[in-house]
């Protein structure tokens with residue numbers, strides 16, 4: 331399997347070549363030359379497999395240049411019942427007749443990003459060990475991504491993580507999750523400022539090519555291809571858990587921000603998994619809902635991004651969306667390049683009057699939007715009627731999923747976080763706190779390890795330099 335850029339430039343590359351990188355040379359995203367197609371009868375074989383074996387069968391299609399024995403070991407290290415608190419890794423539970431919740435959030439940081447990040451940590455360590463190389467991951471987080479990255483990279487040889495977060499602005503639970511890590515290769519940097527300050531510092535470091543090369547700086551952001559492909563596995567797993575025969579269809583409802591999760595659903599469907607609908611759920615930051623309803627992709631200026639009670643979906647643009655548009659417009663890299671140049675200059679492109687937009691339905695996509703009031707109402711109703719507590723992002727997915735559900739097609743709603751991460755909103759909805767998972771009762775009392783720095787690139791660079799020497 332070789333990878334090309336969504337913008338048509340550069341030479342095709344192997345999985346290992348794009349594993350540690352971010353954007354392709356021409357500024358596009360890596361996509362496979364074509365999606366592997368399921369053979370007749372193959373679903374029946376895959377249906378019998380454990381999560382680990384299923385993951386191995388799917389990942390080997392995309393990571394052909396990682397030796398099979400390495401990939402097997404990496405998958406077996408990543409997807410254990412000890413790490414994911416369940417032998418199923420992503421267990422399916424019933425919400426009501428024909429409606430299910432796929433639990434993606436039982437990993438170390440209680441959000442779905444662990445599923446991909448745990449694999450990525452082991453893939454990175456393996457790749458670096460091959461050539462005795464080092465990697466310093468520098469990132470900015472307001473919560474889920476940073477903690478998932480730290481828990482995936484802790485203790486990994488050849489890797490250090492420098493994670494910037496806004497000082498005293500994350501929830502106490504999220505702060506404790508990150509700052510209680512004592513591993514010597516994990517560095518939490520609390521910046522006196524807001525999330526945008528953290529992101530600006532990371533951008534500025536990424537733009538300093540000299541510094542970047544000298545200190546082997548890399549990232550783990552949501553455009554990383556390996557993260558997307560790791561997520562393809564649980565669409566298969568969810569499909570098998572909700573059906574009994576291979577001619578049935580299901581639909582998925584996906585709480586969406588950067589379009590990474592639902593992009594994996596699109597890939598699973600493109601491989602031949604019988605997915606009827608991919609239901610994209612957004613919060614008040616409805617860039618994606620606007621596109622799927624109107625054909626207009628209009629990014630928001632960062633001061634127009636709403637701070638919501640499903641904060642991991644608070645985005646101004648959807649960084650993986652380019653991968654889907656590439657497929658939608660018939661894999662024409664020059665056209666994708668033109669569209670994103672337009673986004674750069676005007677903040678918008680419009681496909682509404684093109685034959686491409688008319689084909690949206692062929693790709694299974696529908697969408698909807700959910701607000702704070704919807705979230706509260708959905709959390710209350712699911713608790714009252716089903717006795718289950720769901721988190722705010724999952725509530726957005728369930729709300730929009732039920733609105734777009736077809737009676738005869740089972741609906742699988744993806745659970746992207748556990749409610750304990752967003753306790754304040756659960757209290758508001760239910761007048762009670764969510765349960766704390768076993769083993770995390772005392773998380774907020776644990777000693778914390780972090781460095782407070784000013785919102786100053788120089789100070790952060792200095793900190794990285796000092797800690798790279800040790």
Ligand SMILES: *Cc1c(COP(=O)(O)O)cnc(C)c1O
Pocket residue numbers: 441442443474475552585586587588589590591592642643723746747
């Ligand atoms: C990251 C995240 C999302 C959004 O996923 P994308 O892949 O960016 O669309 C939704 N819910 C939670 C809890 C998240 O952490």
